[in-house]
Amino acid sequence: MTAAGPIRARCDGADRLIEADETLAALQVRLGGSFPGVIALPGLMALVCKARHSGVALSGLLVVQDERQPVSFRALAVPDADGTSIEITDWKLAAEAWTTETAVAAAGEALLRQLAEAHVVLDAEQRVISGVVDAADLADFGRGLRQAFGRYWTDLVELRETAHRQPLHWRLLDDAALAVPGSSRRWKARLLPLRAGGFELLLVADTVLPRIAADDGPPPQTPDFRGLLGRNLAPALRQPINRIVANAETIRTRLAGPLADQYAGYAGDIAEAGRHLLGLVEDLADLETVEDAGFDPAPDEIDLADCARRAAGILSVRAQERSIVLATPTANDPAPAIGEFRRVLQILFNLIGNAIRYTPGHTTVTIETGVDGQTAWLSVTDEGEGLSEEDAAKVFEKFERLGRSGDGGSGLGLYISRKLARAMNGDLSVQSAPGRGARFVLSLPADRAAKASAAG
CATH class of the missing domain: 1.10.287 (Helix Hairpins)
Known part of the structure; x- marks a missing residue:
C-alpha cells in the first residue's frame, strides 16, 4: 500500500501536532498519542525538533511500527515563525519499504541521528549555518558554533587521521576521527547530504566512557549521562x-x-x-x-471518563482475542481532573493491559470513574485470582512480578504508573483479596472549576 499523494501536517511552536491529514492523524492516535497533541512518532518528533532549533528545512526517511506492520515514509520539516510544516511522501508498507537499499540506508541514518550528540547544519561548502549540542562535554564546541557562522566546521575541531584542510570533498570527511576541544572522548563526524542542498553534520562519540587523564594532567570532564x-x-x-x-x-x-x-x-x-x-x-x-529529579508532568484539564474510553478503545482488540468485555463509563458521567493527558493514558494502558493479561477469558473488566470532593478517581476492576495481602503490599515495587515468569512483563509497569500518579499530585492504590479479583484505583486532583461549570 502506497499513499496516493503528499500527506500534510503542521506543528505549533511547542512541537504539538495541530493539523494533519487523516492518514497521519489516525496513525498518531493508534500509537497512543492524542490529536491535537505531542507527536507520537519518535523519529518524526526528532526531525521536527531539529528543524525548528536549526531554522532550516530538514528531511529524512523514517520507519514506524503500525499495528505490527512497519511503514516507511519520507518526511520534510519546514520551520517558520509559528511552528513547523510537515510534508510526507513515499508512504509504503514494510513489504514494499524494506526491499530497497534506500530504506536500509534510512534506518542507518535514523540510528545515527539518535546517537549523535551534536547536530550542525552546513551549507554546500561545509560552512556552519547553525547547530544544536546535547552533551555537557561539548559546551566549548557549542559556544564556538554560535560564533562560527560562515566558517568551515573543521576549524572547530582537530582532525586526527588526515593532514588535509578545507576545502575537501565531503566524502573524505565522512566518518573521520576527530578530537573536540573540552571533551576527553573520541568522536567521529558523519556528513549526510540534505535534500535542499548542504549537509547535516553529526558528531557521534566513538567511546562511551571518558579517557583516563595522564597523571600530570587535569582530570577529564565527565559527560552527563542522565537521559x-x-x-x-x-x-x-x-x-x-x-x-x-x-x-x-x-x-x-x-x-x-x-x-x-x-x-x-x-x-x-x-x-x-x-x-x-x-x-x-x-x-x-x-x-x-x-526517577529524574527534574521530572515535572504538564498538568491540564482532562476527563478521566474520556481517558478510560480512549484507552479501552485502543486495547479492545486485545480484549476481544480473549473474549473479555471492557465496561467503560458513559459520556454522560464525566470525571473532570487535573493531570497530563499522555501520562494518564500511559497509566491506563498499564492497568487495563494487566487486567486483560491476567484475567480469565470470557469475563469482564470494569472501568469506573467518579469525583469525591477534591479528588477525581478511576478504578479498573478485574475478575481474576486477586492478590493476597502480602502481594498487594509489594505489587508496586520496582521489578516485582509476584513470581510470574515468561509472561512478557518487566515488573516496572505498576511502579512507573504510581510514580507518574504521584508526580501529578495523585496516587495509585490496589484493593484485592484472593479469589475476588483486583481493583486498582487512580486518584488525581479534581478539576473543581469544570465540575462547578457543569453543575451550573
Missing part, C-alpha cells in the same frame, strides 16, 4: 528491534513463501521475544524519566 537511555539509546534500539519483529512476523505468517510449521513456530518465538525486548526498553526509558 542516555531515554533520549538516545531507546529511540536507537526501536529501529532494529521493530525490524526483527517485522521480519519474524513475515516468516511466521508465510508471506515470503511456504515454510514448515516447525520453523514458523520458531519465527513466532522470535517475534514474541522481540516485542518483549521492545517493551523492556520502553519501560526502562520511562523508569529513567520518572
Whole structure:
C-alpha cells in the first residue's frame, strides 16, 4: 500500500501536532498519542525538533511500527515563525519499504541521528549555518558554533587521521576521527547530504566512557549521562528491534513463501521475544524519566471518563482475542481532573493491559470513574485470582512480578504508573483479596472549576 499523494501536517511552536491529514492523524492516535497533541512518532518528533532549533528545512526517511506492520515514509520539516510544516511522501508498507537499499540506508541514518550528540547544519561548502549540542562535554564546541557562522566546521575541531584542510570533498570527511576541544572522548563526524542542498553534520562519540587523564594532567570532564537511555539509546534500539519483529512476523505468517510449521513456530518465538525486548526498553526509558529529579508532568484539564474510553478503545482488540468485555463509563458521567493527558493514558494502558493479561477469558473488566470532593478517581476492576495481602503490599515495587515468569512483563509497569500518579499530585492504590479479583484505583486532583461549570 502506497499513499496516493503528499500527506500534510503542521506543528505549533511547542512541537504539538495541530493539523494533519487523516492518514497521519489516525496513525498518531493508534500509537497512543492524542490529536491535537505531542507527536507520537519518535523519529518524526526528532526531525521536527531539529528543524525548528536549526531554522532550516530538514528531511529524512523514517520507519514506524503500525499495528505490527512497519511503514516507511519520507518526511520534510519546514520551520517558520509559528511552528513547523510537515510534508510526507513515499508512504509504503514494510513489504514494499524494506526491499530497497534506500530504506536500509534510512534506518542507518535514523540510528545515527539518535546517537549523535551534536547536530550542525552546513551549507554546500561545509560552512556552519547553525547547530544544536546535547552533551555537557561539548559546551566549548557549542559556544564556538554560535560564533562560527560562515566558517568551515573543521576549524572547530582537530582532525586526527588526515593532514588535509578545507576545502575537501565531503566524502573524505565522512566518518573521520576527530578530537573536540573540552571533551576527553573520541568522536567521529558523519556528513549526510540534505535534500535542499548542504549537509547535516553529526558528531557521534566513538567511546562511551571518558579517557583516563595522564597523571600530570587535569582530570577529564565527565559527560552527563542522565537521559542516555531515554533520549538516545531507546529511540536507537526501536529501529532494529521493530525490524526483527517485522521480519519474524513475515516468516511466521508465510508471506515470503511456504515454510514448515516447525520453523514458523520458531519465527513466532522470535517475534514474541522481540516485542518483549521492545517493551523492556520502553519501560526502562520511562523508569529513567520518572526517577529524574527534574521530572515535572504538564498538568491540564482532562476527563478521566474520556481517558478510560480512549484507552479501552485502543486495547479492545486485545480484549476481544480473549473474549473479555471492557465496561467503560458513559459520556454522560464525566470525571473532570487535573493531570497530563499522555501520562494518564500511559497509566491506563498499564492497568487495563494487566487486567486483560491476567484475567480469565470470557469475563469482564470494569472501568469506573467518579469525583469525591477534591479528588477525581478511576478504578479498573478485574475478575481474576486477586492478590493476597502480602502481594498487594509489594505489587508496586520496582521489578516485582509476584513470581510470574515468561509472561512478557518487566515488573516496572505498576511502579512507573504510581510514580507518574504521584508526580501529578495523585496516587495509585490496589484493593484485592484472593479469589475476588483486583481493583486498582487512580486518584488525581479534581478539576473543581469544570465540575462547578457543569453543575451550573
